[in-house]
Amino acid sequence: MKKLLLALVAFAPLALFAQKTTWKADPAHTSVNFSVNHLGISQVAGKFEKFDGTVVSSNKDFTGAQINFTVDVNSVNTGVDQRDTHLKSDDFFNAAKFPEMKFTGTAFKKISDDKYLLVGDLTIRDVTKTVTFEVVHKGGIIVDPWGNNRAGFIAKTKINRFDFNINYGKDNTAVGKEVRLVINLEIVQQKS
Template sequence: MKKLLFTLLALAPLALFAQTNTWKLDGTHSAVKFDVTHLVISSVEGRFNKFDGTLISAKPDFTDAQIAVSVDVNSVNTDDEKRDGHLKSADFFDAAKYPSMTFKSTSFKKVSGNKYVLEGDLTIKGVTKKAKFDVTYGGSVKDPWGNNRAGFKATTTINRFDYDLKWSAATETGGMVVDKIVNVTLTLEFVQGK
């Protein structure tokens, strides 16, 4: 019994100092995309070309992960300069006043297998609301240059009106030109720091 107690006491400090790993988002192998219904009959897709993020975790299954992502609103791209300009205006993102939107996780829970739920605070245009993403963990691998990489795909829907992105116009039949519900897809590849 004394030997067991001694072993537990000897190992306790190691548990307190479990190695925490910081992973950096690889922007060239990641994407921040959205799509929204247009005129009730089709959808418009877009993306943000500039973003950054980190993942901090000590567990190999990432269930203790702390995730933070920042997106440059001025990098919005829908393949139409006029529309992109409108999205940057005060009608939508007001990029001059709010140049970035951010997400900071509060929990990352494993549901089953490679399925997770990510929850946290999403801030757009100075408004912060709780957001929940369904996440598929693609796995981890060592690349040819010796870097550890982990991949995730996260999806959610948000109501743009909740974030003061309230521009709206009606069609002849009373439908909205741009729907208030926006689908968001994040394809994220993280590289472990050395």
């Protein structure tokens, strides 16, 4: 009996991925951040407060996972109300007409022990472009104090905002064209 219990414990992590598992972004421990050059001399940083992310995987190391993410554009927060209102206008996101940004992953490939490439389609406003995120996954899967399986990732990329019809200041250097995105993602496995 003791050997049977030891075998079950040893193979429990494999059973976790014997079938597809669904994971959800933990909003209390996830952040969607961006930064952009201002006047060529500094960076303005901000984040989005409301988002939803889902990861569906059949593999313990998440290779080949299906990753989908949506961001509520109206939740933009740079710490300056006037700037946030401007970002929601048609000069930038046009949140009234395009209230969500969407990302649909098309490939999640392991490059080395904890490094991955995530390729997918990013939609901002009325434009969809393929983007690639560099992803780091450290610590594997852990069990939190409440018995939930958790995993964490940091995903980074750069986009050209003009590619997504965010053209404000295109003829000057007030706002840089390159936007850096950093997503600190903690996901929790959903219980059946």
